Amino acid sequence: MTTAAATKAGRPEPSQRRRRSKLTLRNTLLGWSFILPNFLGFATLTLVPVVTLFYMSMTNWNVFGTATWVGFANFERLIGDGSFRISFWNTIYYAALHIPLTIVASLGLALLLNNKLRGVAFFRTAAFLPYITSIVAIAVVWNLLFSPDYGPINQILRAVGMANPPGWLTSSDWAMPAVVIVSTWRDMGYYMILFLAGLQTVPRELYEAARVDGAGAWQRFRNVTIPCLRPTMFFVTVMLTINSFKIFDLILVMTDGGPGQSTSVISQFIYRKGFEENQFGYASSAAVVLFFLCIGVTIFQFIWNKRRNV
């Protein structure tokens, strides 16, 4: 408040200015004293590693911690590395399936639950439960559900008349779709909650007005619900994109990248090169690619959103 008064009076008196700078100093110290305990951990364990990453990606750093500068050689090697290329495209493939599928499933669920019904709380809980369950439990249970000959899924498919149900995780064509099914099953409850919140903010009068104008259910959905959900949709897409690009645990436990390399993704490439083959420098250059993929797409989505808002 003192600061505001001082600026309003034009050039502050010397004594006032001194008092103001003393206040700024006091506040700075006070503010930092609150932030410091957390900041020490955050800076050491997040900021420093993020900055180091870029240096490491330009070195030939092995397990003994001896780094030799190699410039962009790691990146050139990445471009020529067939298994990195496969991981890269698999990540994109996973994202391209997972993002739209999760949006449709969670929005659909939210639309169903946005009605006044008995037992809404039960359904919401049911939808959210997979999200808080551990990846290992999910992966193991689904792996066995998917097993080609004795798994319940294929038994059901055969029972409804499909003669040759897919081999799921044993087939290089079906392994990735199977992983996507599981991750969509897991994530939809979380995004459903976000959509449900978005739906609650749509003004009811708009629906009434559309109904008076003779708009059917589909038209009301297209012309009222979807435009009103824009901010939510944007947020969900950004989060889903980041989360899809960094997919790892589920794949590691379910398929370990196989069969062949059909489900190997960038995160797993980083893990394998870094922690299994001890090529820290080379793994870091793949991590830089992942970093820019996530940051780049996020920034792009922000700009796109801004442009459409204007």
Add this chain to the structure above:
Amino acid sequence: MTELLVPAEDRRALRKLAADPSPGPRKTDTRTPLQRVGRVALYTALLVAAAGLLLPFFWMVMSSLKTANEVFSVPVQWIPEVFVWQNYLDIWTESNMLVWMRNTLLLAVVVTFLQVLTGSFAAYGFARIRFPGRDILFLCYIGTIAVPWQSYMIPQFILLSDFRVANTLWAIILIQAFGAFGVFLMKQFYETIPEDLSEAARLDGLSEYGIWRRIMLPLSVPAIASLSLLTFTSTWNDYLGPLIYLRDPELWTIQLGLKSFVSNLYDTDYALLFAGLTISVIPIAIIFLLGQKYFVEGIATSGMKG
């Protein structure tokens, strides 16, 4: 930068959602036959969806009560003929469950405590004290949301190896406890508490630390509950962190332990494995059912985790 968060109106709606178990527009009581059909269709769709969501859990729990041979019977047997409760006793003796549980619980409690303590403390600095550079600093915190952990896990690992904490439980505590998430969630909540309250306390001679301790902390119990639940769950369920840092089987968490149990399971009992999996899910399921309201609120305030 607030655009990264859940839009403000959504946040309000989410809070309402957390409080009110039956949301949705009200329908008039006069229903045409067509609307009745719609209702039936709606319930059918919901039941199908719920079945799809819950069936894997049902199968897991039921399989944990079967004999080893029954698990993969053709045709699939949903309900065991005889309930084999023995599986739940055997899993403790046939595996190291007790050690895994102890480690996981210890990590989850310590991480949650540190996350809440340092997070809420820092959040006060960000929310209530003005000083140059504050907003830039906060932007640094928020910016890390878009940076996946997998991209900097290697430099972080080397750093922690240099500190000689790799292969100790400290490593997990350090990498989980100081995330931006706690700061961020608590700051969002503090900004909803009226400034007048702290102003009055200041006039009464309370220091800023006193205001945090005596006023903000007690008022932010719901936010602390959400943060605790979300942090506890994600630490309990974390797989990659422990996989990288905890090499010694004595340090394994429940996730690593169960994964190793699966890998060694060529001739042993699948029913036993399902008992282990069910046990690993039960604490989280209970915590979730008790604190459902706070989970939704946590998403409301922050919209992110995981």
